[in-house]
Amino acid sequence: MGRVNGRLNGRRAEVEANGEKVNVAILGAGSIANTMATTLVKMAADERYAGWIHPYAVAARDYERAEEFRGRYGFDRAYGSYEELAADPMVDLVYIATPHVFHAEQAILCLKAGRNVLVEKSFTANAAQARELLKVADETGLLATEAIWTRYQPSRAIINELVASGELGDIRMVRADLSYENHGRDRITNPALAGGALLDVGVYALNFIDMAVGADHGRTIASLNTVMVPYESGVDQSNVTTIVYDDGMMAVATSSRAVASDRAGVIEGDKGYAIVDNINNPTGIDVYGLDHEAKRHIDVPAQLTGYEYEVAAAANAILDGLDECAEMPHADTMRIMELMDRIRGAWGLAYPFERR
Structure with missing residues (x-):
């Protein structure tokens, strides 16, 4: 047709x-x-x-x-x-x-x-x-x-509802990590292909934080500090970024393409904390009290692959x-792209096509 x-x-x-x-x-x-x-x-x-x-x-x-x-x-x-x-x-x-x-x-x-x-x-x-x-x-x-895909998945609303519920108390710290071993693919280490951990997997850590406590909740970044360890090619092998928001909320994003990790997102409050089992594709959330005993487990709905939500939203x-999706409007995309530019700028990392 x-x-x-x-x-x-x-x-x-x-x-x-x-x-x-x-x-x-x-x-x-x-x-x-x-x-x-x-x-x-x-x-x-x-x-x-x-x-x-x-x-x-x-x-x-x-x-x-x-x-x-x-x-x-x-x-x-x-x-x-x-x-x-x-x-x-x-x-x-x-x-x-x-x-x-x-x-x-x-x-x-x-x-x-x-x-x-x-x-x-x-x-x-x-x-x-x-x-x-x-x-x-x-x-x-x-x-x-x-x-x-994490912007479109049901887990996003589930996490936001948990944060808003008050069950964790006053939330002041969030940690998010996504790291995988280097599979040997050229796109991971090649500067000409915009390689490195940040754009490949670190983008998920930054989006998780943005959704859990950042722009989804009206906060703006007041300051950040960041450091990375490079591959021989110059792109980031592993990196850590600490973000402080305008109200004092702190977040730490880590990512690597040299090691395996638990891929966890941790949301910390003065009444307890929650661990999201995989920020790249959450399947469950465990809520803990101040005694570090598990209070409850929150299941995430079963999926076909997890990609179906972005396809359905776009369709x-x-x-x-419409020219944008409500789940990932252009303003959100630009905010994350500008944040990654800012992080790379602090590292002094420019891709070859950016220097021409």
């Missing part, structure tokens, strides 16, 4: 009633693209999504790779170039699944061709690229939203004619 400027008209119920669907395409065929493809296939078989979400196409830098990907997941179309995918008028939403450094260029390509975009984190390599991308989104009137936004 063709679209005008890649945009669907009418709301979800009307689309389902007409037998129409939001055609989702994936730009890129790497590991995260496979996770999204698995998600889309599961959504297409799930009664909550089957009536309005359709796995449609994939594009890679060569056709054979794209065709193998298409066949594996049963998509309709495969393209051997990103330009061909962007030119397909049947595409309603493109998921950008490539390294950070390419996001701005590829999202802009899609937007200018009339395609809405869901851009994998980090949204871009720096704030300047993010502004350029969002400027094109504004000019085209199309959706551009960041695919940082709904398209159907409603």
Whole structure:
């Protein structure tokens, strides 16, 4: 079904009633693209999504790779170039699944061709690229939203409700860590690909803090201190950032691509504390009292993969004619991008393409 400027008209119920669907395409065929493809296939078989979400196409830098990907997941179309995918008028939403450094260029390509975009984190390599991308989104009137899945998942509301409930008392400290071993992928250590732990995994720690006690609760950053240990290539291997908010709330974000960690988020108050088991994809929250005895466990709803929420939010936004998702509005994306620029600036870390 063709679209005008890649945009669907009418709301979800009307689309389902007409037998129409939001055609989702994936730009890129790497590991995260496979996770999204698995998600889309599961959504297409799930009664909550089957009536309005359709796995449609994939594009890679060569056709054979794209065709193998298409066949594996049963998509309709495969393209051997990103330009061909962007030119397909049947595409309603493109998921950008490539390294950070390419996001701005590829999202802009899609937007200018009339395609809405869901851009994998980090949204871009720096704030300047993010502004350029969002400027094109504004000019085209199309959706551009960041695919940082924790912003869309039910765990976000659960954590915010716990914080607001008073059960933990006066919360004054939050800690968040996300670290993984180095899998040997070039994108992790290559400065030309905007490598390093911060943009790859540290972005989750910063978003967790922002949601748990930061901007979601009306706070602004008063000061920060940060330090990192580099790889031989110069990008950050491990890092620690301490944030102090305008009301004295303190937060510590740590991340690494050299070690494994518990991936925990800890919210600390004067009546107790809560441990979120994995800030990258929370599945449960344990609440403790002052005696350090567990008071209760909060389950997070079962998921298909966890990616389905960002896809559904983006599709709904398209159907409603919006250019951003309420779960991750452009202001939130820009705040985190500017914060990561500020952190890298304190380290003296600039990528090669930023120095040119």
